[in-house]
């Protein structure tokens with residue numbers, strides 16, 4: 001079993017009878033969804049899920065997990081999702097995919113948000129390994145990029161996979177992948193980006209994760 005699977009299985013222990021559980025997106029989140037299906041099947045655990053992306057909703061449905069739509073919920077008991085970077089103060093960088101908006105909505109709505117990852121995701125500061133994904137309204141991208149440049153960011157629109165156009169998120173937005181000065185702390189960066197007109201959402205999840213579970217060489221620890 002690899003570390004991503006191990007940490008996902010560990011997080012599934014937090015799922016209790018009757019909970020409404022948010023499903024993250026990505027390979028680690030997929031292991032969590034598979035484990036939920038096993039718990040429902042083999043241990044008769046009853047819960048309802050809500051997905052952060054179409055792909056996770058599809059996975060859940062193909063495994064016969066009960067699922068409700070995001071627009072029908074006002075809070076959830078538990079949200080489990082992966083991350084691209086995790087700092088010692090539990091700030092996350094997310095959003096290599098296309099589902100930042102739903103991911104952040106669920107992270108915020110959750111009574112408890114557990115971030116799960118292998119040790120490769122641990123960093124000392126946000127932006128160490130990846131630029132910050134910033135989802136912008138398509139017509140606003142240039143003005144948003146200019147506003148971001150004024151606060152020290154460098155970057156550009158994310159190309160699509162074929163590199164013949166731009167990446168479109170599941171909500172029809174573009175993504176600016178921006179690098180900031182390494183000494184800007186995540187809390188300030190979060191506030192600065194939130195203040196840029198045209199920005200729909202961004203990948204810094206500050207003050208949202210309650211628990212970070214990290215698997216390293218077959219051992220899970222809480223950060």
Ligand code: 5RP
Nearest residue numbers: 026027028082083094095097
């Ligand atoms: C998607 C995400 C993922 O959770 C993040 O990219 C981690 O993915 P993986 O578990 O496949 O390493 O933020 O928007």
